[in-house]
Amino acid sequence: MTRISGRVLTWAFLLVTAVLMLLPIALAMLGSFKTNQELNAGTALLPQAWQLENYVYTWQEAKFSVYVWNSIIYSVGATLSTVIVCSLAAYAVARKTFPGRKLMLAVYSAMMFIHMGVLTLKPAYQIMVTLGLHKSVVGLIIMMTGAGGTTFFILYAFMRSISKELDEAAMIDGAGSFYIFSRIVMPLCTPALGVVGLFAFRGAWNNYILPLVFTMSQPHLQPITVGLTNIRYGFGGAVQSHLMLTGACISMIPMLVMYILANKSFVQMNVGAVKG
Template identity: 50%
Template sequence: MRTRNSSGRPAAGPWPGRLLLGLFLLVTAVLILFPLVAAFLGSFMTNAEIAAGGKLVPSVWQFANYKEAWVQANFSRFAWNSLFVSAATTVGTLIVASMAAYVVERMKFPGKALFVGLQASTMFVAIGAVVLRPQFQLMVDLNLNTSLWGVILILISSHAYIFFILLSFLQGISRELDEAARIDGCSSAGIYWRIVLPLLRPALGVGALFTFCGAWNEYLRPLVFTLNNPNLQTLTVGLSYLRYGSSAAVQTHYLLAGACLSILPLLAAYLVANKSFMQMTAGSLKG
């Protein structure tokens, strides 16, 4: 309720706080967007303009940079490999994480608390490249070190944060739906497939976006697993070929053009999953 001054008129709102909040959001937006805008505009410059610096807008727009980046980086091949890895990782992660969340939330089994604790530990213990050697050796033993399936399986195993997203959303789904389905003769698998998964659609959309973006931006593991087979390299690895030309000259303009092209699938994924974000936000506000 707004207060009134001595004249009976409503007193002014907390405009200083709103002004400071607006300025903070504006500065944050500029800091986030400026590098993206600079990279996009730089992708239309010549290499000499980028090296000279001091200019944000190109003197002459070099649209041919994108064509050269596409050809030199074998963009179509690497983009297909990245799409395959990202799509397979996303589908596999959603299946594994949703099944794990359903079992943890709806069933009782020995070691349940230990399982959840192990899942949480993988999120807070950053071991990075330390496990790369054992992972590669494991894929060698499985004869998957020469294919992208080794990378996909490793990325699917890193599903802890998606597991907790789905678990928290699943906790808001009434158990009475499960009980009604069991009365009608539905099995646990049927409840998961026919009831849980449709109701988890907003959380699955958010989880799919996070997983797809993480797999698309993965660099180290695709690099290690495809050193002996360049045709299987992903786009993040292939973009490094644009750094230097045949004469060992720096090609920053082609590198920026390739980077801008590589962002397009991520933007498309966000547009597709945007509705899921809105539904998740609305659900959290209602809760």
């Protein structure tokens, strides 16, 4: 009876949690099929008439397709650059010994407790201006590389768990550092790379402050996060909440696809943690 009661309480807790997490998403999806007047009135949960043209209008007339395309470019570029840079840095710190290694890790770890987004925004923008990249896609991708340092520590911890005897055996056979990194270490880090890629993509996809600053004078380069604000207030000064919800629902699709693709990596990471 105790075991059954524990299971019932566990499932009840999980069910309530799932409902609380999914309810806002369900309300947003239902709101995207309403008219603006009906949504603001809040008289009914279900739409009186399903406004499918909201999605057509948002995608075409509100130029949401441009925002989606820009976000895909930024997110994919930031994900690839983050995976490359952080994997190289994690390999160097986890598998090599050099002066100042422990100090660098300590400083880097301490800086993660400080929200650097607003503090570093102005100097980072000035650097991009000096390099002439403040009005380009490349400059924004560079700024979003790293995903806040979390990705580096995920790869660093995962690489440390890999036996260094593999490196020593490869070096005896004449393999260099790059060969060991690309042919031995990286294939073993596939689960961590999947998780890192998801975090980097999510961070770039949901980023608002950096794209707002870098694309303020370049409307054709604005991503979804900035475009949603434009859609809400960009039509005659009237608040178009139903179109904003429609755009938000569209913006959820790529993230859901990424979570589905990275689900196997999460499972493999959890299994590895349990075995460890």
